[in-house]
Amino acid sequence: MADPLHERDLAPAALDLVAKAAGPYLETLPGRLVRDPAADVLFDRLGGPLPERGDGTLASVEELIEVGTRAATASSGPRFFHFVVGGATPAAQAADWVTSLLDQVSGIWAASPFATEAETVVLGWLKDLFGLPDSYGAVLTPSATFANLTALACARHWWAQQHGVDVAADGLVGLPQLPVLASGYVHPSNRKALQILGCGRDTIRVCARDDAGRVDIDAMERALIEIDGPAVIIASAGEVDSGDFDPIDALADLAERYGAWLHVDGAFGLFAAASPRLRHLVGGIERADSVTGDGHKWLNVPYESGFVFVRDAAIMGRAFGAWNAPYLPGAGDTHLNYGALGPESSRRARALPIWATLRAYGRSGYRAMIERHNDLALRLSVLVEEAADLELLAPVRLCVVCFRYCPRPAPTGQDIDVDVDELNRRIGAEILEDGRVYLGTTVYRGRVALRPAIVNWRTTEADIEFLAAVVREIGARIEAEMRGNTGPATDRPVE
Structure with a gap:
């Protein structure tokens, strides 16, 4: 076998192999071992030297199905309780296949107006589901970590502006350290985001009143007074060990009083907003400057899927836009280009599984x-x-x-x-x-x-x-x- 052009007619047959394997695999999920260590021996079939001449389309897909359905962790099944991992609803899973079938480039409107429109629609639906103002800017990301990175990059841009610096153009040189405050609930993904942004993984000032990590509001207020300038507060909506929440309304009060940026990490806890009986847990979420969530958690769409919402929609373009390349959209382009609103330029059309699952089950289904x-x-x-x-x-x-x-x-x-x-x-x-x-x-x-x-x-x-x-x-x-x-x-x- 050689050039895939020679097997172009086999594409439907290869997809059919996957479709035929799907039924038996999904039927076993409720009762199968979540992970069978005995199947690890199958990993050897994945290795070996890079083939000089390939096995061909159908043989390679058959081998992957055989190994994967036996050796993969059943993380989409009902007995996987590790980390915080949802499954994929039937509608989302099917739409993910459609995503691969259509293989749209979703970062630039000119490449796929369809993917751009789908993303715009689902971001509007998500804001509605979570009770966020429609005026918020938003973008889909690969994960909650990327969403936190996007939100904190916007916060960093805002903070640098307060010091008279365009950090996107000129960087951090000459600026003081970005002050970031949080309770003991702060998730490592926020530290990772700050690390990537050059602000320091270990610079978060934790204001906790006990060994569980619950926020000390008085200590945080004293810290804001001491800082005497723009700062960032991170609130956690759903702490990973106990599922507890920071008091978002109280932190929003502090942010307003001292001119701070309030970021809410709602990877899974944000979904409490979809339930009338649980919404009190995220009371005040609509007052935040940025909010993040994770689709491959409680939205139950396939990996990879995250989202971020930012009160000042314009700041997203200032933090991530300006391609400065003649073949890419420039300042005169009036279309919505999501690749200029977040860290990714090349982007999968991850809106399609979200669109399908929200269209299929609606607000009442998720509630x-x-x-x-x-x-x-x-x-x-x-x-x-x-x-x-x-x-x-x-x-x-x-x-x-x-x-x-x-x-x-x-x-x-x-x-x-x-x-x-x-x-x-x-x-x-x-x-x-x-x-x-x-x-x-x-x-x-x-x-x-x-x-x-x-x-x-x-x-x-x-x-x-x-x-x-x-x-x-x-x-x-x-x-x-x-x-x-x-x-x-x-x-x-x-x-």
Whole structure:
């Protein structure tokens, strides 16, 4: 095989191979192992030297399907609770195939007016869903990290303007350090964004009143008085370990009082705005200068998908525009070019899956899903509190449940105590190796904990009950091993 031109007629057949594999794969998602370590041996089939003569279109696609459907992590399934990862709704998944089929260039209107119009529509729908003013500027990004980068780049541009500097043209030389304030909930992606922007990963001034990271409003106000100039406040809507929220309204008051830029990182917590019963968690969101969210989390669209909204729409073009290349749109171009509103110039038409899923399920569908997931998180918290060997470490606010396995007192006459942190570390590692459910560990208030996040549209109450049963089964077994008793601890839950 050689030039793909020789196999141009095989494109429909290759797509048909994927379509035929989709049904059987999707049907297995509810009950399959989230990850099967035994399938790792298949990775060898991905390697080897670069072929001199390829295997051809159909053979290569067949091989990828064979390896992928057996060895890939079932992160789109209902029992993947690690990190904060949603699945892909049927409409979003199909539209993602359409995105690849059409292969649109979405950064420049002249390349694809269709992709530009689709992005404009979905950004308007998202602002409506989240209760943000329609006047906000907006752009789609590959992720929440890119969204935070975009928002903080706009904040940096605004801040430099206050010092009489056009940072896009002249850089940071001669400027003081950008002052950034946050609670202990601030996500590492914001630090990464500041690192990329040349403002320093470790320059955030954390104002927290306890070891959970809750914001100290008085300390933040004192810091703003001390700064005596423009600053940036980062608010977290949905902290990753417990799902808790910063008080956005109170931080907006501070920002207005001291002329600061308020950025709200709402990677998954922003979706609380879609539910009347949960919207209070993001009260004041419409007062922020910038807001970010993550589509491949609770919107349940395929990777990669993020979005950012900025109050001053014009500042996005000043921070990212000015191509200064004769073959690209110039100052006289009146069309909307999304590549000039964010860090990407070459951009996939990621609006299409968002358009399809919002068109398919609408406001009421997303409200129902978000409230169902909140109910499931509350249900898991009840299971934890009812179990003698589990301990809830934080109240459930939205979709994250922070808890740990807590061993029973040692039997009479047995002096062997158990390191609870080490026990939970081992439980977390074993859960990932076991593969029936998937969730990670963290350290919350100095204690090693489990923190499943429930954001997948497929997840049901049965999956939540299974999760609790698997944790208790693995926990009891490892506890017994640590006490020197290797006998069976409990029955294995039904698959």
